[in-house]
Amino acid sequence: MRIGILASGGLGYKVLSDLIKQIEKPVFIASDSNSEYIIEFAKQNSVQLFTGNPRDGKLVEFLKKYQIEADLILSINYLFLLDEELIDSLALAINVHGSILPKYRGRTPHVWSIINGEAQTGVTAHIIDTDCDTGDIVEQLVIPIEKDDTGATILKKYEKIYPELLLSVLEEIQSEQLKRVKQDDSKATYFGKRTPDDGLINWNWHKERIRNWVRAQAHPYPGAFSLLNGEKVIIDEVNYSDVGFSDTIKNGTILEIKENPIIKCPNGAIELTQVRNQDILEKFKSKMVLNQ
Numbered sequence: 499m500r501i502g503i504l505a506s507g508g509l510g511y512k513v514l515s516d517l518i519k520q521i522e523k524p525v526f527i528a529s530d531s532n533s534e535y536i537i538e539f540a541k542q543n544s545v546q547l548f549t550g551n552p553r554d555g556k557l558v559e560f561l562k563k564y565q566i567e568a569d570l571i572l573s574i575n576y577l578f579l580l581d582e583e584l585i586d587s588l589a590l591a592i593n594v595h596g597s598i599l600p601k602y603r604g605r606t607p608h609v610w611s612i613i614n615g616e617a618q619t620g621v622t623a624h625i626i627d628t629d630c631d632t633g634d635i636v637e638q639l640v641i642p643i644e645k646d647d648t649g650a651t652i653l654k655k656y657e658k659i660y661p662e663l664l665l666s667v668l669e670e671i672q673s674e675q676l677k678r679v680k681q682d683d684s685k686a687t688y689f690g691k692r693t694p695d696d697g698l699i700n701w702n703w704h705k706e707r708i709r710n711w712v713r714a715q716a717h718p719y720p721g722a723f724s725l726l727n728g729e730k731v732i733i734d735e736v737n738y739s740d741v742g743f744s745d746t747i748k749n750g751t752i753l754e755i756k757e758n759p760i761i762k763c764p765n766g767a768i769e770l771t772q773v774r775n776q777d778i779l780e781k782f783k784s785k786m787v788l789n790q
Contacts, residue, residue, distance in 0.1 A: 499672065502568035504528045504552075509653060510575040511535040513594075513660040518543070520665060526566050528552055530577045553581040561587070570671065572664060573626060582628050591626040592667060594660055596652075598638060599624060600686035603631035608652040610689040611643060612714035615706065618642050619652060621659050623667050625678060630688070634678035637667055648716040694720035697732075701750030701788060705738055705766040712736050717774070724750070724788040726778060731788070735772035743767060750788040761788060 503524045505514050510529070514536065518524070528548040529536040540547035548560045557580075560566075573580075573593035585591060597607035598620035604610075611619040620640040625633035639662075641655055670676040697715050699708060699722050712722040712733050721732040739760045741753050751762045759770045 499668070500525045500567060500569045502526045502528070502566070502571045504571060504573040504576040504578075505536055506530050506533045506577040507575050508535070509656060509660070511539065512657045513574045513664070515539060516657075516661045517664060520661075521668065525568050526561070526564070528557060528576070533577075552578055552584060555583060558584055558587050570668075571626070574660065574664075579630060580626055580628070585626060585628060588626075590671070592623055592636060593626045593631070593633070594663060595622045595624060595631050596620075596656055597631075598622060598640060599631055599635060600681040600683065603686055603688045605689070605691040606649070607689065608656070609649045609692065609714045609719070612647065612649060612652070613707075613710050615710050616643055621656065621663050623663055624681075632681060632683070632686075634680055636670070636676055636678055637663060639663055646713070648713045649719050650716060697722045699724045699733070699789070701761065701763060703763070705763040705768050708763060708768055709736050709738070716772075721774065726786060726788055729778045730775070731778055732774040733770055733772070734774060735770075736768045737771050739767040739769040741767045748787055752786045752788065 499522065501521060501524050503514060505511065505527065506529055510533065523543060524545055526546040526548065527536065527540045531549045537547060537549065546564050546566060548557055550556065569589050571588050571591040573591065580591070595607065596619065597611065599622040602610055608619050618640050620638055622635055623637045624631065624635050627633040639659055641652070641659065643652065697720055699711060712735065715722045716734040721734060723730050723732045725731070741760045743753055743762050747762050749762055749764055753760045753762050753767060761768050761770065
């Protein structure tokens with residue numbers, strides 16, 4: 499089977515490098531210009547490489563120029579959506595998305611799942627269409643979200659699950675047993691792209707949401723953060739504390755600093771157990787207020 503690969507980022511590279519051990523060399527690879535490992539992988543394996551936005555006929559022209567024909571396209575953490583012209587030119591195109599579709603369409607679904615306190619996430623292989631993560635489902639796997647999982651640990655689980663799912667889909671295609679199930683759009687949710695500035699903590703949130711917010715974005719992600727006298731404090735881990743307080747104390751107040759700072763929230767207190775820039779906190783005494 500002639501397979502083309504669309505892949506981006508660390509996850510795309512890891513899955514591609516594992517998958518290549520068990521399938522024929524792809525007839526081409528498409529990636530973005532920042533995915534250096536994937537670009538180098540293509541060069542080392544002498545695979546025709548396309549970089550950049552594939553839309554507006556760019557990838558179609560690339561395939562024509564090099565007379566590349568593919569029976570199947572696999573999209574793995576690919577940065578770009580495909581347009582109608584490109585989709586119509588492909589025999590079969592399948593994307594792997596890191597959620598249990600139709601829930602959590604869009605970007606970084608595993609991060610949003612942790613933020614929202616979900617007990618599970620998953621991986622879905624679906625047919626690519628012109629919209630975002632809306633195509634027919636061909637296979638799904640469910641992954642539990644443990645209480646100490648972070649965005650990074652879920653991504654490590656994906657590195658193992660993605661190749662397994664893709665190999666299963668390939669077997670179904672080769673045996674002509676591939677099933678397509680339409681998504682129920684009435685149950686769909688969509689969450690957009692996140693930026694580093696979106697990590698700001700609101701200390702008026704309950705402690706459970708703050709903990710989820712922090713662990714979802716922990717290192718190596720940009721991180722949840724707060725401001726102390728205008729200086730950014732990036733927080734990678736928090737735990738609940740039994741330190742007491744009065745409800746008249748402002749949320750975000752540093753109640754005490756012993757081994758770690760303890761911060762007041764509406765329904766409890768939170769201990770900052772891992773802070774990237776601890777030196778900022780050490781400059782201040784307790785009773786300061788974060789985000790002030």
